[in-house]
Amino acid sequence: xxxxxxxxxxxxxxxxxxxxxxxxxxxxxxxxxxxxxxxxxxxxxxxxxxxxxxxxxxxxxxxxxxxxxxxxxxxxxxxxxxxxxxxxxxxxxxxxxxxxxxxxxxxxxxxxxxxxxxxxxxxxxxxxxxxxxxxxxxxxxxxxxxxxxxxxxxxxxxxxxxxxxxxxxxxxxxxxxxxxxxxxxxxxxxxxxxxxxxxxxxxxxxxxxxxxx
Numbered sequence: 630x631x632x633x634x635x636x637x638x639x640x641x642x643x644x645x646x647x648x649x650x651x652x653x654x655x656x657x658x659x660x661x662x663x664x665x666x667x668x669x670x671x672x673x674x675x676x677x678x679x680x681x682x683x684x685x686x687x688x689x690x691x692x693x694x695x696x697x698x699x700x701x702x703x704x705x706x707x708x709x710x711x712x713x714x715x716x717x718x719x720x721x722x723x724x725x726x727x728x729x730x731x732x733x734x735x736x737x738x739x740x741x742x743x744x745x746x747x748x749x750x751x752x753x754x755x756x757x758x759x760x761x762x763x764x765x766x767x768x769x770x771x772x773x774x775x776x777x778x779x780x781x782x783x784x785x786x787x788x789x790x791x792x793x794x795x796x797x798x799x800x801x802x803x804x805x806x807x808x809x810x811x812x813x814x815x816x817x818x819x820x821x822x823x824x825x826x827x828x829x830x831x832x833x834x835x836x837x838x839x840x841x842x
Contacts (some may be wrong), residue, residue, distance in 0.1 A: 660792075661799035668758055668800065672807040675754035678747045679814045686821065689740065691826035696835070703839050712740065713832075720836045729840050733833045741822065748819055755811040762804020769797030824837030 658665045686692070689710045699717060702708060706718035720732040773793030776786055 650816070657799055658804075660795050661803060662765055662768060662796045663734075664761050664800045665803060666692040668761045668765070668803050668807055671754050671758050672811070675751055675758070675807070675811045675814075678751045678754070679818060682744050682747050682818050683823075685744065686818075686825070691740065691825050692821075693824055694826060694832075696831075697780065699832050699835055703835070704808060712736075717832055717836055720833070721840050724840050726841055727804075728836045729833060729836045733836075737829065741826065744818075744822055748815060748822065751811065751815045751818075755808050755815055758811065762800045762802070765800025765804070766797040769793045769795070769800065770801040772796060 658669065661668075690713055694713065702714045702717050703721055708714075716732065716736050720729040731787070770793065773790050776789035776793060
């Protein structure tokens with residue numbers, strides 16, 4: 630156990646018995662100042678949104694299907710089970726192109742709009758994390774300059790300077806560490822959603838043809 634870890638355990642005895650990486654994470658958070666808590670909160674919200682979108686699309690079966698599957702549901706509506714198959718068979722029962730368009734439009738509003746809102750919020754969190762890191766950098770540098778201005782050059786002054794620089798660097802790094810995985814996750818989920826939207830457009834075209842045939 631490092632000296633810093635021992636000091637942290639003395640300050641926060643409830644950490645005793647937890648894994649070393651948890652203690653180290655708390656040390657880094659404390660060293661980074663108040664901006665770190667905001668960064669972690671943004672990271673948690675971003676991850677929660679990403680998991681909710683991924684699980685929601687998986688559980689609802691919102692993924693592209695082959696033309697053979699779509700045509701099979703059109704030929705045998707009773708074999709359809711799930712939101713997407715039931716959408717396709719329900720659209721065809723309307724027997725008109727306008728009704729098919731209305732059915733698909735309602736499905737997009739009901740199933741995809743919530744995911745679109747969550748993706749927009751996730752994108753905001755991705756952009757907010759490095760900005761909060763920059764905020765922590767500024768506050769850390771201000772603390773450093775304040776220590777330089779008011780100190781007499783002794784050990785206490787050098788400790789205050791080191792603390793300010795540490796805060797500035799830790800928050801910058803943490804903001805980037807939180808933002809980069811979130812950026813890739815948001816891009817991946819947006820791509821999956823866009824792929825499903827392309828499939829819906831194609832499925833709507835097949836349903837229109839079948840309904841007016």
